[in-house]
Amino acid sequence: DAGVIQSPRHExxxxxxxxxLRCKPISGHDYLFWYRQTMMRGLELLIYFNNNxxxxxxxxxxxxxxxxxxxxxxxxxxxxxxxxxxxxVYFCASSYGTGPNEQFFGPGTRLTVx
Amino acid sequence: AQTVTQSQPxxxxxxxxxxxxxxxxxxxxxxxxxxWYKQPPSRQMILVIRQEAYKQQNATENRFSVNFQKxxxxxxxxxxxxxxxxxAMYFCAHTGANSKLTFGKxxxxxxxx
Numbered sequence: 001d002a003g004v005i006q007s008p009r010h011e012x013x014x015x016x017x018x019x020x021l022r023c024k025p026i027s028g029h030d031y032l033f034w035y036r037q038t039m040m041r042g043l044e045l046l047i048y049f050n051n052n053x054x055x056x057x058x059x060x061x062x063x064x065x066x067x068x069x070x071x072x073x074x075x076x077x078x079x080x081x082x083x084x085x086x087x088x089v090y091f092c093a094s095s096y097g098t099g100p101n102e103q104f105f106g107p108g109t110r111l112t113v114x
Numbered sequence: 115a116q117t118v119t120q121s122q123p124x125x126x127x128x129x130x131x132x133x134x135x136x137x138x139x140x141x142x143x144x145x146x147x148x149x150w151y152k153q154p155p156s157r158q159m160i161l162v163i164r165q166e167a168y169k170q171q172n173a174t175e176n177r178f179s180v181n182f183q184k185x186x187x188x189x190x191x192x193x194x195x196x197x198x199x200x201x202a203m204y205f206c207a208h209t210g211a212n213s214k215l216t217f218g219k220x221x222x223x224x225x226x227x
Binding site: 102108 | 147157205212214216219
């Protein structure tokens with residue numbers, strides 16, 4: 001298996017622009033998670049899905065952020081409009097079940113908003 | 115709310131020596147799971163070891179082992195025979211019934227040749 005795939009790996013955009021991050025989870029996994037990593041706040045869970053349904057989005061910072069999972073093999077995280085404080089590394093992870101089951105992380109997308 | 119605390123921001127170890135990374139957590143749940151993840155400079159998150167709270171036996175994975183003290187809510191990682199490739203950021207994490215992984219701030223481990 002190719003693992004969790006994220007695109008793009010790097011994104012540089014200007015303030016006010018729309019940004020879309022993409023994720024393909026590992027086939028067969030029923031949970032998908034979006035995290036954000038910054039120096040100040042560390043790793044934070046933004047939202048997670050179970051069987052394509054959003055379960056908990058309490059970590060989404062504000063209405064400018066939205067996430068979708070239209071099918072089991074694809075998810076997007078959108079920021080509109082983007083702001084410089086959104087600059088971070090965004091990770092997607094997937095797992096089969098939860099509890100002790102490992103979350104497999106993608107390589108992350110480094111977002112820079114100028 | 116679940117919290118995970120890693121109070122040491124950095125540590126250094128001599129190659130081939132042993133190092134212990136500390137972690138404490140707080141939870142009101144009786145059934146939960148603890149993890150250590152490694153993040154090398156490539157930034158890929160890699161699972162190192164996991165521990166189920168109901169298991170008294172400490173988990174071990176080759177050179178990596180944990181010291182799980184449930185009453186003290188402590189979960190430290192011991193790396194034996196440290197190698198240059200162990201240099202990375204290490205994150206302690208907790209999950210419970212809500213399926214959400216809560217991470218500590220991480221510790222940067224450097225390995226001296």
